[in-house]
Amino acid sequence: MKHALIVSDGKPGHFNQSIACCKHLGLDYEILEVAYKSKIHKACSYLLDHLNIYTETLLTSSLQPSISAPSLIISTGSTTYYANKLLAKKLGLPNLAILHPKGYRLDFTHIFCPAYDHPPNRKNITELPLNLCVADEAFFNEKTNEFKLSHAQKKPAVGIIIGGSNAVSVMDATEIKQQLKRVFESTEGMERWITTSRRTSKQVEAVIDGFDFDYKLINSRDPYNPIPAFIQLCDRLFVTSDSASMISECASFGTAKVDILMNRQLKIPNKFEELIQGLESCNAVHVFDGTLGDASTKINLGETLRQSTRSMV
Numbered sequence: 546m547k548h549a550l551i552v553s554d555g556k557p558g559h560f561n562q563s564i565a566c567c568k569h570l571g572l573d574y575e576i577l578e579v580a581y582k583s584k585i586h587k588a589c590s591y592l593l594d595h596l597n598i599y600t601e602t603l604l605t606s607s608l609q610p611s612i613s614a615p616s617l618i619i620s621t622g623s624t625t626y627y628a629n630k631l632l633a634k635k636l637g638l639p640n641l642a643i644l645h646p647k648g649y650r651l652d653f654t655h656i657f658c659p660a661y662d663h664p665p666n667r668k669n670i671t672e673l674p675l676n677l678c679v680a681d682e683a684f685f686n687e688k689t690n691e692f693k694l695s696h697a698q699k700k701p702a703v704g705i706i707i708g709g710s711n712a713v714s715v716m717d718a719t720e721i722k723q724q725l726k727r728v729f730e731s732t733e734g735m736e737r738w739i740t741t742s743r744r745t746s747k748q749v750e751a752v753i754d755g756f757d758f759d760y761k762l763i764n765s766r767d768p769y770n771p772i773p774a775f776i777q778l779c780d781r782l783f784v785t786s787d788s789a790s791m792i793s794e795c796a797s798f799g800t801a802k803v804d805i806l807m808n809r810q811l812k813i814p815n816k817f818e819e820l821i822q823g824l825e826s827c828n829a830v831h832v833f834d835g836t837l838g839d840a841s842t843k844i845n846l847g848e849t850l851r852q853s854t855r856s857m858v
Contacts, residue, residue, distance in 0.1 A: 709744030
């Protein structure tokens with residue numbers, strides 16, 4: 546099996562997309578974590594990239610992969626793109642960037658970019674309708690079996706995945722209370738499961754505690770992640786609009802119909818709205834308006850990734 550070298554900034558939302566790419570392409574991988582010495586050093590990387598100058602002196606440590614013969618460099622996130630290019634040049638390898646490498650020259654061998662980032666039309670850029678998610682059947686099965694040990698499902702279930710406020714939207718406790726009431730009203734006869742995230746506020750947690758859920762996990766009290774099991778076991782999923790990764794997972798795997806619980810938007814348009822609108826057009830999600838949608842299309846990016854990287858891997 547060929548090996549990829551993943552250059553990581555240590556953020557799960559980033560390196561998990563690089564891992565997902567490797568899984569789709571059938572590549573083994575090693576993760577090499579990188580960091581800049583300071584914000585000034587990162588700012589310098591943009592200039593040096595445009596001057597075609599690559600030096601490890603901007604980084605906190607030297608780039609020394611342990612695998613002897615990687616065949617590809619992959620990275621996600623602004624902190625990784627300069628190191629990605631540096632390693633590709635040093636090792637003479639093709640390189641992949643995930644997300645839009647804004648500010649850097651777009652001369653990677655290939656770039657996978659979500660459509661909501663509005664990338665330029667170039668031969669080496671492939672637009673994706675959602676974020677890359679790990680396509681690992683064994684992982685989903687393991688997490689599902691693990692979940693079943695803590696909860697014995699007796700009826701069809703609806704899973705509710707709650708995030709929080711972000712830079713472009715607010716999750717208001719009063720509004721989420723009304724949304725949850727409408728979810729309960731529209732899902733009579735089903736089990737209701739709910740999980741929160743690190744961004745869920747104490748006020749929203751208090752609202753959740755006021756409802757009678759068949760299964761409840763509050764992230765601030767228990768960091769266990771039941772989302773893979775929700776995706777596999779639920780007939781219907783409700784997910785808040787503030788996380789591209791959560792929405793992408795729900796629209797990629799399982800068989801559940803997916804409804805979006807919209808936060809109050811502070812900035813319109815924004816990437817989350819554009820992601821949701823694009824997935825609505827594919828019948829992959831439905832914006833919950835008190836009525837249940839029928840959006841159950843699942844988007845498999847595997848073939849798109851393989852076609853785009855055929856000459857590389």
